[in-house]
Amino acid sequence: MSQTSTQTIPVAFMCVQNAGRSQMSTAFAERERKQRGLENAVEIVTGGTHPAAHVHKIVVEVMDEEGFDLSGRTPQAITTDELExxxxxxxxxxxxxxxxxxxxxxxxxxxxxxxxxxxxDQVREIRDDIEQRVVALFDEIEADLE
Known part of the structure; x- marks a missing residue:
């Protein structure tokens, strides 16, 4: 999946409600993209097949512990075409x-x-698992860009 420097690599994080796991994944991906200087190389997309009205409060709380403010985020719809x-x-x-x-x-x-x-505690475990998975995915993306 080798890309040229003029193309962006679109990466999607999706679930049904876009109110928990995919929101955490997106926040970690945004951090990874910035820390690695990939703002112009990676496009982050997120959404759900049946978006909720708001991000789950417990997700906002555990992400706040890590320095992320998800309180203003709104779950979005995502289509198969966008994902493809x-x-x-x-x-x-x-x-x-x-x-x-x-x-x-x-x-x-x-x-x-x-x-x-x-x-x-369970939500913290999910958050930490997501963080590790996002970091590993960005390690792959970064290797693809070289």
């Missing part, structure tokens, strides 16, 4: 979307537990 235009798609374990297998999309199902209704 991405180079990488990370689903959170709850996707019902069927992507066209002929599309050149690297789909990762992270199979993460839903943070909604969990206690703080």
């Amino acid at each position: 235009s991405c180079d990488y798609v990370a689903t959170m374990g709850c996707s019902t979307l069927e992507l066209d297998t002929s599309a050149d999309v690297d789909v990762r199902d992270w199979a993460l537990a839903d943070p909604d209704g969990q206690d703080l």
Whole structure:
């Protein structure tokens, strides 16, 4: 999946509600993109198939512990066409979307537990797992760019 320096690599983080796992993934991806100087190389897309009205409060709380303010974010819808235009798609374990297998999309199902209704410690574990997965994905993307 080698890219030229003039192309961006679209990366999507999606789930059903876009109110928990995909929001955490997006926040970590934005940090990784900035820390690695990839602002012009990586486009981050996020959304859900049935977006919630707001980001889960417990997700806002555990991300705030790590210095991320998700309180102003609003879950968004995402379409199959948007996902099929991405180079990488990370689903959170709850996707019902069927992507066209002929599309050149690297789909990762992270199979993460839903943070909604969990206690703080469980949500922290999910958050930390997501952070590690996002860092590993950006390690791959960065290697692709070399």
